[in-house]
Amino acid sequence: xxxxxxxxxxxxxxxxxxxxxxxxxxxxxxxxxxxxxxxxxxxxxxxxxxxxxxxxxxxxxxxxxxxxxxxxxxxxxxxxxxxxxxxxxxxxxxxxxxxxxxxxxxxxxxxxxxxxxxxxxxxxxxxxxxxxxxxxxxxxxxxxxxxxxxxxxxxxxxxxxxxxxxxxxxxxxxxxxxxxxxxxxxxxxxxxxxxxxxxxxxxxxxxxxxxxxxxxxxxxxxxxxxxxxxxxxxxxxxxxxxxxxxxxxxxxxxxxxxxxxxxxxxxxxxxxxxxxxxxxxxxxxxxxxxxxxxxxxxxxxx
Amino acid sequence: xxxxxxxxxxxxxxxxxxxxxxxxxxxxxxxxxxxxxxxxxxxxxxxxxxxxxxxxxxxxxxxxxxxxxxxxxxxxxxxxxxxxxxxxxxxxxxxxxxxxxxxxxxxxxxxxxxxxxxxxxxxxxxxxxxxxxxxxxxxxxxxxxxxxxxxxxxxxxxxxxxxxxxxxxxxxxxxxxxxxxxxxxxxxxxxxxxxxxxxxxxxxxxxxxxxxxxxxxxxxxxxxxxxxxxxxxxxxxxxxxxxxxxxxxx
Numbered sequence: 001x002x003x004x005x006x007x008x009x010x011x012x013x014x015x016x017x018x019x020x021x022x023x024x025x026x027x028x029x030x031x032x033x034x035x036x037x038x039x040x041x042x043x044x045x046x047x048x049x050x051x052x053x054x055x056x057x058x059x060x061x062x063x064x065x066x067x068x069x070x071x072x073x074x075x076x077x078x079x080x081x082x083x084x085x086x087x088x089x090x091x092x093x094x095x096x097x098x099x100x101x102x103x104x105x106x107x108x109x110x111x112x113x114x115x116x117x118x119x120x121x122x123x124x125x126x127x128x129x130x131x132x133x134x135x136x137x138x139x140x141x142x143x144x145x146x147x148x149x150x151x152x153x154x155x156x157x158x159x160x161x162x163x164x165x166x167x168x169x170x171x172x173x174x175x176x177x178x179x180x181x182x183x184x185x186x187x188x189x190x191x192x193x194x195x196x197x198x199x200x201x202x203x204x205x206x207x208x209x210x211x212x213x214x215x216x217x218x219x220x221x222x223x224x225x226x227x228x229x230x231x232x233x234x235x236x237x238x239x240x241x242x243x244x245x246x247x248x249x250x251x252x253x254x255x256x257x258x259x260x261x262x263x264x265x266x267x268x269x270x271x272x273x274x275x276x277x278x279x280x281x282x283x284x285x286x287x288x289x290x291x292x293x294x295x296x297x298x299x300x301x302x
Numbered sequence: 303x304x305x306x307x308x309x310x311x312x313x314x315x316x317x318x319x320x321x322x323x324x325x326x327x328x329x330x331x332x333x334x335x336x337x338x339x340x341x342x343x344x345x346x347x348x349x350x351x352x353x354x355x356x357x358x359x360x361x362x363x364x365x366x367x368x369x370x371x372x373x374x375x376x377x378x379x380x381x382x383x384x385x386x387x388x389x390x391x392x393x394x395x396x397x398x399x400x401x402x403x404x405x406x407x408x409x410x411x412x413x414x415x416x417x418x419x420x421x422x423x424x425x426x427x428x429x430x431x432x433x434x435x436x437x438x439x440x441x442x443x444x445x446x447x448x449x450x451x452x453x454x455x456x457x458x459x460x461x462x463x464x465x466x467x468x469x470x471x472x473x474x475x476x477x478x479x480x481x482x483x484x485x486x487x488x489x490x491x492x493x494x495x496x497x498x499x500x501x502x503x504x505x506x507x508x509x510x511x512x513x514x515x516x517x518x519x520x521x522x523x524x525x526x527x528x529x530x531x532x533x534x535x536x537x538x539x540x541x542x543x544x545x546x547x548x549x550x551x552x
Contacts, residue, residue, distance in 0.1 A: 003434035010431050021419075209415050212375070213429040213476065214405035217398065 011219070015226035022199050026231055029188075029195040029289070033235025033282050034242065036184035041243045041270060041278050043177030048274065049267050050173065061135050063143060064157040065126040071152050076124050079152050083126055086146040088134030093127040100125065123154065185285055192231060192289025196224050200297055225290045232286020236279030244269065326350045327483055327515045328374060333383035335369055335539070343369040344380070345539040351517060353483075356510035358526045359519040361536035367519035370536070371486045374517070375407050376400045388483055405433060408477030408514075410506070412489035414469045416461040416476075422448065423457040426476045433480070447479045448472075451505055467498030474505050485509050487518045491525065499525065 019026045065083065067076050076094060084092045095103070100122040128147075130139060147153055200207070207220055247269050255267055270278065328351040335344040344366045351357055359367045372378040373385055376392050385392035390403050416425050423444050430440045448454040451471040453464075461469050470490060477485060487506055491499035503518075503525060510516040520526065526533050535543035 002436065006431075006436050007434040009437075010434075205415070206417055209417065210428060210432060211401075212404065212409055212415070213432055213480075214401040214403075215432040216401045219401075219432055 007219070011222045011226060014223035015230060018199055018203065018223060018227050019230060022195070022202065025195045025198055026227070029192045029231045029286070030235045030238065032188045032191045033232055033285055034238040036181065036188045036285070037236055037239035037278050037282050038242050038246075039184060040177060040181040040281070041239055041274075042246075043173065043180070044274055044278070045243070045247070045267070045270055047174045047177060048271070050169070052268065061130060061140075063128040063130070063140065063147070065128060065147050066154045066157070067124045067126075068152050068154040069123060071124065073124075075152060079150055080126055082150060083128060083147065086143055088130050088139050088143050089128055090131045090134075091129040093129075095125045095127060097122050097124050188235075188285055189289045189292065192228050192286050193292040195231070196228055196290045196293035197296070199224065199227065200293065221294050224294055225287055228286035228288075228290025228293075229283050230286070232282040232284065232289075233279060234282075235286070236282025239278060239282065240270070240275050326352045327388050328517070329384075329386040331384045331386075333373065333380045333385055335366075335373060335378060336381045342539045344373070347383070347539075347541055349534065349541065349544070351484075351515050353515055354510055354513045356507055356516040356518070356529070356531045358529070358531055358533040359517060359536060360521055360523075360526060360533060361542075362521065365536040366539040367536055368488055369539070371409075371488050371517065371519055374484070374486055375404055375409055401432070405429075405480060406483050408474075408480065408482035408485040408509075410470070410473050410477050410485070410487040410490045412492040414461070414466075414473045414493075416469055416472055418460060418462050421458050421460060422453060422464070422472050425461065425472055426457075426479055429476050429479050443479055444475075447475045450478070451475045465498075466493050467495075467501060470494060470498075470502050471505065474502065478509060482514060485514050485516045487516070489519055489521075491520065491522065500528075503529065 067079070071079075073096070080092050080094045083089060097120045101120050104122065128143065130143060133139070134143065144156055147156060210220060247267075251267060328349075330347050330349045333344055333347045334342055336342050347366075347370070359370060361367055369378060373380055373392060374387055376387075376395055380393050383393070387403060388406050390399065392403075395403065417428075420428075423441070426444045426448060427440045430443060435443070445454055445457065448457050451474055453468060453471055453475065456464060456468065461472065464472065470493075474490075477487075485506065490506060491502050494502060499522070506516060506518060507529065530548035532547045533543070533545045534541055535545075
């Protein structure tokens with residue numbers, strides 16, 4: 001083992017020994033970090049599922065443009081061509097009056113309503129799908145503005161308001177999660193910091209001796225940073241475990257309880273990247289707590 | 303005794319100028335240390351300690367012995383004057399350079415400063431750990447130095463299972479394991495009975511015969527007389543007597 005590897009081994013050994021010697025306070029820090037991350041993770045799962053639902057709504061989002069009555073088919077096709085060139089438009093499908101009638105029959109089954117009519121009252125229309133990046137209130141507004149200026153268009157219909165409301169709710173949940181996460185992160189940070197401060201006090205003799213025999217600042221401080229990081233990592237992994245167990249146990253009640261938000265889609269757990277960020281967040285939290293404790297430590301002898 | 307040149311200490315550039323004139327590993331030039339304005343723990347001390355020299359520092363409690371020793375391993379900085387240890391000027395030494403200096407200095411205390419939770423081997427090996435000495439080499443060198451102090455068979459024991467004399471031998475082993483050029487001992491036999499005192503002092507004196515500069519703070523007059531080494535008496539932070547070695551051996 002060369003010197004660098006030896007030093008790394010010794011730093012980790014000191015950190016692990018330190019954790020073992022203050023098992024109770026270290027466990028308290030781990031649990032606090034885990035609670036923080038469980039809450040943040042739970043909100044992440046909720047927001048992730050709401051966003052999934054939004055994406056599905058967004059994929060179905062269509063603007064329907066109705067043609068003026070009596071517009072001939074050739075003119076309607078020309079207008080459809082113009083609409084296809086509007087920025088943000090992904091696809092334009094023309095629905096003739098006959099097709100519209102067939103759909104009406106298919107979806108409503110209300111044959112009786114149509115029996116007394118001499119001719120087909122339904123107008124021809126265009127179903128306009130938007131590019132994903134334009135499926136926002138502003139994107140829809142831009143496309144609408146372009147359509148309203150076109151001759152031959154009688155009116156527009158869209159389902160955007162509901163989606164926007166849902167998006168706002170998802171954002172609200174996300175900001176609530178961030179706010180709550182920040183508050184909890186600060187408390188976790190303080191607990192880790194105090195845990196490490198206690199560890200420093202309890203190991204003052206050891207630090208004093210190490211300093212006397214020539215230990216560098218790095219050699220003295222890094223084990224405490226590692227302790228905080230290990231506490232954070234453990235808290236992060238514990239949080240993932242708790243979230244997973246909770247998810248498995250409560251998937252069905254969650255699905256039923258949140259069916260308004262999720263529709264019929266099955267709830268999903270954290271994505272791998274989200275879980276990794278959560279664990280990494282725990283490690284960073286732990287390391288920052290240690291760094292805060294060490295910043296107030298003036299060192300030992302000399 | 304090598305007398306330092308008066309007046310030269312205040313303007314030395316990191317000790318280089320004196321290094322050419324004087325090869326003593328430890329030199330002090332007009333050193334004063336004051337914690338409160340008007341009171342001095344050390345006052346205008348100029349001393350030099352040669353290679354392989356063993357020196358006793360004596361004086362009553364509060365005379366400044368411990369402060370002087372502490373200033374030599376940079377646990378205290380002088381308020382005035384210059385201290386050159388192994389070519390480094392303590393007064394100007396940056397904090398990050400202190401560990402590198404301490405790796406070349408062994409320090410022994412009256413209260414041993416051993417970690418009760420660590421084995422004897424681990425306590426001694428700490429001095430090698432900070433250098434990143436590979437485990438195998440660490441164990442070999444630790445074994446050798448424990449053999450030198452007669453404790454190799456106790457290397458896996460813990461300090462509290464050892465007698466006071468044995469614990470001090472462990473502390474000496476830790477101080478010597480890096481083959482320091484300077485060994486500082488602050489009342490190393492203060493907690494020991496007379497028989498163990500001689501045992502410990504012999505180990506410390508041995509280091510001087512191998513070329514280490516040894517400075518021992520003690521108020522044990524019988525010990526000073528027995529070893530007949532150069533003796534510096536401090537009173538009120540001043541050097542009041544600097545007696546050369548008498549040549550008497552223990």
